[in-house]
Amino acid sequence: MRVAVVLRAFEVLAVLAVTGVRALFSRRRPELLTDAVIRLGPAFLKVAQLLSTRVDVVPLEVCRALARVHDDLPAAPVSLALRRFPPRLRDEIVTVEPIAAGSIATVYRAELRDGRHVAVKVRRPGIGRVVERDLALLAALARLAESMRLLGGMPVVNVVSEIADAVRQQLDFDAEALALRELSTNLAALPGVRVPEVAEELCGPGVLVMEHLPGLRGGTVSPEAKRAATLTALRAVYQMIFLDGLVHCDLHPGNLYPMPDGSAVIVDAGFCRRTTGTGRNAFVEFFYRMTRGDGAACAEVVLATATAGERFDPEGFRTEMIELVESATRDSIADFALVPFTVRLFAAQREHGLTADPAFVFPILSLVVLEGTLREVCPDVDFQAEALPFVLRGMMT
Ligand SMILES: Nc1ncnc2c1ncn2[C@@H]1O[C@H](COP(=O)(O)OP(=O)(O)O)[C@@H](O)[C@H]1O
Ligand SMILES: [Mg+2]
Known part of the structure; x- marks a missing residue:
């Protein structure tokens, strides 16, 4: 892991150096920042999105620039996703198509033999290792920044570790299923709110299956x-x-x-x-x-x-x-x-x-x-x- 983190540090530095040089000659600095974040991959992208909400510690202009980091990526192919479906789900599938793809997961809509439509959220393969390596690098950078007081008195190590926890939490589909179920129970008495029901019996490692709610987009x-x-x-x-x-x-x-x-x-x-x-x-x-x-x-x-x-x-x-x-x-x-x-x-x-x-x-x-x-x-x-x-x-x- 150590070697991987050091190699990655050089790669990240290269992207940041190129962005820095381009920023010197450009007036489109917020766009350059968002481009760089997207190029740096899922961990940086998620960290940027989460940082964009931290108006408690990050200046508002930076929050606004970071909030524009979009999470639109090509979907992982259906054939690949099918291989990751638990057998019980695979046996039930009649049709399946991608409906949304982010940096951490792709969401598919599937029709089952019993006529149900489900949304299947599949974690991208290998994402855990990539994200852990980048979070280790960010934690090291945060320690450096705090010891050199690069960002004034900001509690960089704390903020980065809180955000790293939030990114890890997004990789934990068991926790997400549990939270969905709890939200659904908690909000049941509030009229006019819907949270998709989790289809627990069809879930598997890195695969979250829930009722598909039609008509969300478009x-x-x-x-x-x-x-x-x-x-x-x-x-x-x-x-x-x-x-x-x-x-x-x-x-x-x-x-x-x-x-x-x-x-x-x-x-x-x-x-x-x-x-x-x-x-x-x-x-x-x-x-x-x-x-x-x-x-x-x-x-x-x-x-x-x-x-x-x-x-x-x-x-x-x-x-x-x-x-x-x-x-x-x-x-x-x-x-x-x-x-x-x-x-x-x-x-x-x-x-x-x-x-x-x-x-x-x-x-x-x-x-x-x-x-x-x-x-x-x-x-x-x-x-x-x-x-x-x-x-x-x-x-x-
Ligand atoms: N149960 C569902 N029914 C219909 N569409 C869904 C459902 N769950 C997610 N989606 C669609 O897929 C998109 C991505 O799912 P989401 O859980 O938000 O993933 P991410 O963590 O990548 O943002 C959502 O923005 C929504 O449009
Ligand atoms: Mg989402």
């Missing part, structure tokens, strides 16, 4: 239906955050589909996070205090959960938190935007020597990912009023 959905579906998705996320403790952190438009009847389909549980009871309670408390405009109480919640570092300055943090919550309360509903609020919330923690608790970071990130769609489809949404019923129920549990 259908026409009226603006009213889109609006209803997006609001339902927001409520689903609030339920995950404030009540269930299993949060889907990747609800971008490729994983969240509005349907013509106004319902919302959620797929791809590859990046879910569990929050502990105490983490969830703290977040409930924080959100409740925020809706009340009580910045001082918000500050206490953060101070009790975050980790204090070298330049810990609780008084400075309290003052800034009070100001931030006051300005959020002053904003009209349409002006309150989660991304700038979040950027300021996390910047205030960093500036005053605090590292946010992950149980606090991921719920906010799941909302940040959804916010792009919300702004587009229902710009007048009242984040705080929508949250309140879930927050109040969360306080009682």
